[in-house]
Amino acid sequence: xxxxxxARTATAVLAVACLxxxxxxxxxxxxxxxxxxxxxxxxxxxxxxxxxxxxxxxSTRVRAARILAQVGDESAxxxxxxxxxxxxxxxxxxxxxxxxxxxxxADFEVMLGxxxxxxxxxxxxxxxxxxxxGNAKAxxxxxxKLPKAPGLWVEVAEALGVLGDRKNAxxxxxxxxxxxxxxxxxRVAAALxxxxxxxxxxxxxxxxKLKAEDLRPRIAALLGAGEMNQPQGAQFLAEKxxxxxxxxxxxxxxxxxxxxxxxxxxxxxxxxxxxxxxELRQDTDPRRxxxxxxxxLLGIGRAxxxxxxxxxxxxxxxxxxxxxxxxxxxxGGMRSAKAVAPLLALLDDKAFEVQVAALDAxxxxxxxxxxxxxxxxxxxxxxxxxxxxxxxLYKIRSDDVVEPxxxxxxxxxxxxxxxxASLLRDLTGKDFGPDAKAWQEWWSGVKGSFRVxxxxxxxxxxxxxxYHGIEVNSDRVAFCLDISGSxxxxxxxxxxxxYTDAPGQARKRRRxxxxxxxxxxxxxxxxxxxxxxxxxxxxxxDPRSWKKDTVPxxxxxxxxxxxxxxxxATGGGTNIFDTLDKCFSMAxxxxxxxxxxxxxxxxxxxxxxxxxRGRFPEPRQILSKVAEMNRLGRMRIHTIGVGDEQNVAFLxxxxxxxxxxYVRR
Numbered sequence: 108x109x110x111x112x113x114a115r116t117a118t119a120v121l122a123v124a125c126l127x128x129x130x131x132x133x134x135x136x137x138x139x140x141x142x143x144x145x146x147x148x149x150x151x152x153x154x155x156x157x158x159x160x161x162x163x164x165x166s167t168r169v170r171a172a173r174i175l176a177q178v179g180d181e182s183a184x185x186x187x188x189x190x191x192x193x194x195x196x197x198x199x200x201x202x203x204x205x206x207x208x209x210x211x212x213a214d215f216e217v218m219l220g221x222x223x224x225x226x227x228x229x230x231x232x233x234x235x236x237x238x239x240x241g242n243a244k245a246x247x248x249x250x251x252k253l254p255k256a257p258g259l260w261v262e263v264a265e266a267l268g269v270l271g272d273r274k275n276a277x278x279x280x281x282x283x284x285x286x287x288x289x290x291x292x293x294r295v296a297a298a299l300x301x302x303x304x305x306x307x308x309x310x311x312x313x314x315x316k317l318k319a320e321d322l323r324p325r326i327a328a329l330l331g332a333g334e335m336n337q338p339q340g341a342q343f344l345a346e347k348x349x350x351x352x353x354x355x356x357x358x359x360x361x362x363x364x365x366x367x368x369x370x371x372x373x374x375x376x377x378x379x380x381x382x383x384x385x386e387l388r389q390d391t392d393p394r395r396x397x398x399x400x401x402x403x404l405l406g407i408g409r410a411x412x413x414x415x416x417x418x419x420x421x422x423x424x425x426x427x428x429x430x431x432x433x434x435x436x437x438x439g440g441m442r443s444a445k446a447v448a449p450l451l452a453l454l455d456d457k458a459f460e461v462q463v464a465a466l467d468a469x470x471x472x473x474x475x476x477x478x479x480x481x482x483x484x485x486x487x488x489x490x491x492x493x494x495x496x497x498x499x500l501y502k503i504r505s506d507d508v509v510e511p512x513x514x515x516x517x518x519x520x521x522x523x524x525x526x527x528a529s530l531l532r533d534l535t536g537k538d539f540g541p542d543a544k545a546w547q548e549w550w551s552g553v554k555g556s557f558r559v560x561x562x563x564x565x566x567x568x569x570x571x572x573x574y575h576g577i578e579v580n581s582d583r584v585a586f587c588l589d590i591s592g593s594x595x596x597x598x599x600x601x602x603x604x605x606y607t608d609a610p611g612q613a614r615k616r617r618r619x620x621x622x623x624x625x626x627x628x629x630x631x632x633x634x635x636x637x638x639x640x641x642x643x644x645x646x647x648x649d650p651r652s653w654k655k656d657t658v659p660x661x662x663x664x665x666x667x668x669x670x671x672x673x674x675x676a677t678g679g680g681t682n683i684f685d686t687l688d689k690c691f692s693m694a695x696x697x698x699x700x701x702x703x704x705x706x707x708x709x710x711x712x713x714x715x716x717x718x719x720r721g722r723f724p725e726p727r728q729i730l731s732k733v734a735e736m737n738r739l740g741r742m743r744i745h746t747i748g749v750g751d752e753q754n755v756a757f758l759x760x761x762x763x764x765x766x767x768x769y770v771r772r
Contacts, residue, residue, distance in 0.1 A: 120657040141505060143558070145475075152178050157186045158564045165195045167566045173203035176208040176561055200232045200695075207236025210656040215242050222252055230671050231262045238266030246270055249415060250278055258490050268298025276302040289314050290597075291329035299337030308332075308339050316346070321593055322359065324714075325753050326366040333373030344370050345386035345686045349397045358681070358719030358754075361726045364402050365754045371406020377414040382406060393683060401433040405756060408437030416443050423449050434465050434757070439468030455482060463495045463763045470499030478503060483513035490523045491740040491766040498768065501530045506559050509534055513550055518544040522708050522743050522766070525580040531572065532578075534558045548642055574631040574711055575770050577749045581709035583657065585642040585690045588672070589692065591681045592647070594621040596715075599751055620749045621677050621714050623772075628668050628713075635660035642693060647679030648720050650686040656693065665713045670721065681714060682721035684729045687744070691736050698741055706743060712761075713747040717754035728759035733762060743767045 134503035143151065156179065172190060175183050183205075192203035204220065206214050218240065221233035234252070237245040251586040264282045267275040279302060283295045293314050300307030315328035329347065332340040348367055351360060374380065384403060390396045404422055407415045416643050419441065422434035435453070438446035446468070453465040466484065466489045469477050481503070484496035496516060500508040509531065516527050524541045531546060533540050535557075539545035550557075574586070598620045635641060639660040645655035655673045658664045690710050697703035733744070743766035746758040755771065761768040 128304075129438075149178055151184055151444075151558075152563060153180060153560055155561070155750050157183055159563050159566060160186050160190055162566070164567070165198060168193065168198045169201045170197070170566055171563060172205045175292075176201075176205035179205065179209050181209070181211070182497075183209070184213065187211070188214060188217070191221070196226050196228055199226075200228050203229065203232040203236050207232075207239040210240060212240055212242065214721040215244070219245065219248050221404060222248055227256070227258055230256060230259055234259055234262040234266050241270065241546075243270060243272060246272060246275060250275070253278070254281070257285075257506050260286060261294055264295045264298045267335045268301040269689060270300060272394060273302050280306065283310060287396070289317060289319070289324035290327040291446055293324070293331035296335075297331035297334035297340075297519035300331070300337055300340055304335060304337045304339040305658050307335065307626060308343060311340075311343060319597075322362055322366070322388075323593070324753060325363065329363075329366045329370035330373065330751060331370075333370035336373070336377060338382060339375060341750055342386070345383040348387060349390055349395075358717045358726065361757065362719075362752065362754055364398065365405075365756055366752070368402050368405035368756070369407055369751065372409025372411075374410055375412070376384065376408070377412060380410075380415055383674065393763060397427060397429065401429050404430065404433035404448055406431075408440030408445070410439050413441055413443070414670065416441060416445055419443070420446060420449065428458060428461065430761075431461060433708040435461070435464040435468050436759070439471035442472050444472065447472060447477050451477060451480050454480065459489075459492070460760070460764055462492060463553065466492075466495040466499045467759070469765050470502035473503045475503065475505040475507075478505055478507055478511070481596070482508075483512055485515040486518075489740055490519070491743075491764065492520075492521055493519070493744070494526055494766045497530055500532060502598055504534070504559055504561065506557060509557065509559065510554065512548065513543070513546050516541070516546065522581060526743075526766075527677050529571070529578040529580045533565060534559055536565055537718060538571075554595035572631060572634045572636070574745075575627055575713070575772055577711070577745050577747075577768050577770060579631060579635070579639075579709075579711075582636075582639045583694075583705060583707050583759075584639065584709045584711065585644060585657075585689065585693065585707045586631070587629060587644045587710060587712045588675070589681060589716070590621065590622060590645045590647050590677045591674055591714075591716065592678050593716050593752060594624065594749075595679045596750065596752075602663075624713055624749060625672050629672055632660075632665050632668050632672070637661060638726055641668075641707070642690070643671065643673050643691060646682050646686040647677070649682055650689045652693075653679065680720035681716050682716050682724075683712070683714065683718040684732060687712070687733060688722075688736070689730070691742065694742060698736065699739060701702050701741070708742060710742065710744045710767075711747065712744060713749065714753065714758070715749040716752050717757060726754060730757070730760055730764065733761065737765055740766055746770070747772055 109449055117554045156171045156175045159170055162168050172187060175187065187206050190198055193199050213527045216236050218233045224645040229335050234249060237249060252259055253263060260282045264279045264375055276299060279295065279299045283292060283299055286292055288296055292310060296307045296310040310601055311331050317324040329344065337689055344367060387396065387399045387403060403420060407419055419434050419437045422430050425431055450465045453461055456462050466481065469481055478500060479498050481496050485493050487493055493515065497512050500512055507600045512527055512530055513716050516524060519527055528541045537549060539549065598618055635661055640657040641660055642657045644650050653668060690707055691698055694705045696705040697705035718724055718726055725731050743765040744762060746762040746769045748755060748758045749772050759769045
């Protein structure tokens with residue numbers, strides 16, 4: 108998380124005081140005085156992570172290396188280098204990746220040597236790292252690997268594309284002719300496009316027009332065009348936006364738009380975004396132009412392109428809520444410090460979804476100074492808004508977010524109380540459950556010297572049951588697993604997992620999304636505590652339940668549930684609304700009665716795509732209908748998106764507007 112340097116001034120204090128007066132009749136608890144600026148936070152984190160690299164647990168070493176890739180600096184190089192000799196292949200791969208991302212150029216010769224490692228996974232990681240290191244001396248060794256290691260063709264092509272020498276275009280083109288899968292063709296074409304755009308675009312156009320049963324090739328082509336980061340690739344994306352025909356299948360347009368936003372998010376040049384907007388403005392259809400502008404704004408956010416900051420800030424003044432919401436999400440993705448004041452002003456907007464989006468964006472930006480104003484929203488009546496405020500504070504993660512979250516426990520009940528306890532547990536490394544008094548007693552003894560915890564502080568903390576990183580803190584929960592045909596596709600996450608087929612045969616592979624999803628769900632089911640009642644739904648064209656009602660998490664029930672998950676087969680479309688509707692029906696009338704019990708109060712919805720079946724197949728319809736069904740905010744919905752084909756914008760909104768978290772896997 109990026110934290111702007113704290114700079115308290117009389118003006119800032121006065122502004123915060125005014126905001127508090129508007130937000131609260133009675134202010135939240137006073138903030139802790141012990142603070143660290145973002146530079147000190149990062150330094151402290153690096154020290155902790157380096158220590159974690161020496162853990163006895165393989166998973167801890169792997170995770171520490173991956174976090175260092177995001178927050179580390181040259182002080183971590185020596186410790187990461189030592190990990191290159193780790194007995195576990197996955198640790199070595201994570202260390203190689205971190206060194207490459209941190210541009211540890213001193214390790215160039217070491218990376219060259221790793222191209223001949225006995226493990227294919229290490230060779231792949233080394234090829235990717237050599238591309239990031241940007242040393243032209245890597246070209247000859249990379250090309251020399253091609254005849255010996257067909258499994259490295261795509262990684263070598265991508266490295267050659269990053270290195271940028273046009274003399275390698277012929278080699279990359281040969282790789283392009285050799286690979287067979289549409290997704291691999293798109294990745295190699297993107298690498299070729301960085302060197303010679305014209306032939307690469309021909310391939311991407313051909314991939315986009317493939318008459319496939321699914322959207323996968325088209326999505327791969329859109330991502331590849333963005334990855335080129337060339338005017339020709341930008342033109343390709345603009346044309347696909349402008350000429351998007353009416354979708355023959357429900358939900359298809361939304362899925363392609365989200366993929367276009369992801370493709371735009373791979374551009375890194377402001378001029379290309381200006382070029383695209385100029386192209387889009389030629390459209391005479393006002394409705395399509397509006398949607399295209401929203402997609403364009405989302406793309407800027409996913410690119411994190413600070414050079415477009417002023418353009419996005421202007422969009423906050425647009426009269427259309429869809430443009431404002433896209434701009435808000437974009438500013439969060441950009442970590443825009445200039446956006447903090449305008450976003451704080453939106454915390455009292457008349458539109459519920461605008462308030463939620465603004466809180467989410469403020470959490471992403473992570474400005475320490477907005478803590479008091481965000482904390483003020485912990486006193487509103489709607490539990491979904493209160494959770495959104497608490498979750499924003501959790502993401503800001505300054506030393507003074509604990510006290511307001513702890514103070515909010517006193518006025519909370521049901522799922523919100525459990526969720527606040529979960530956030531506090533992760534922020535502090537302590538576990539007092541929903542006992543507000545115990546939390547207060549602990550806090551009174553430490554608040555003068557408290558330092559907030561980060562992920563690396565809690566790597567060994569296993570007191571909770573997690574599902575894709577989200578705590579299962581309810582005792583009335585429903586798991587909804589997407590089993591549509593696309594779940595059979597490989598998981599296209601760039602962080603491929605290391606698997607060992609046999610001694611000396613470790614390699615990075617992309618397993619099927621359904622395999623990964625089943626594994627995580629089974630692990631969570633096995634960990635459920637006996638007091639939990641749970642339900643299982645699988646869905647494609649229609650939802651199908653494991654049992655007609657929730658059942659207690661006894662060992663026999665968990666064993667039976669695991670067998671059900673293991674045997675379920677994939678196929679069909681993606682009917683999200685009817686699945687959610689079934690969960691609401693299973694919950695009982697208490698959803699709309701604040702005094703009645705509910706059989707289900709928490710839904711975990713996993714999907715890899717965009718809705719396209721059911722009574723309401725369009726994302727916008729689903730958001731509206733679920734808002735009607737959950738008008739009291741008693742049901743929370745967590746969403747988990749898998750793979751590059753997921754509809755990020757829809758899943759983020761569905762979670763945020765229903766008191767839940769969105770996780771991208």
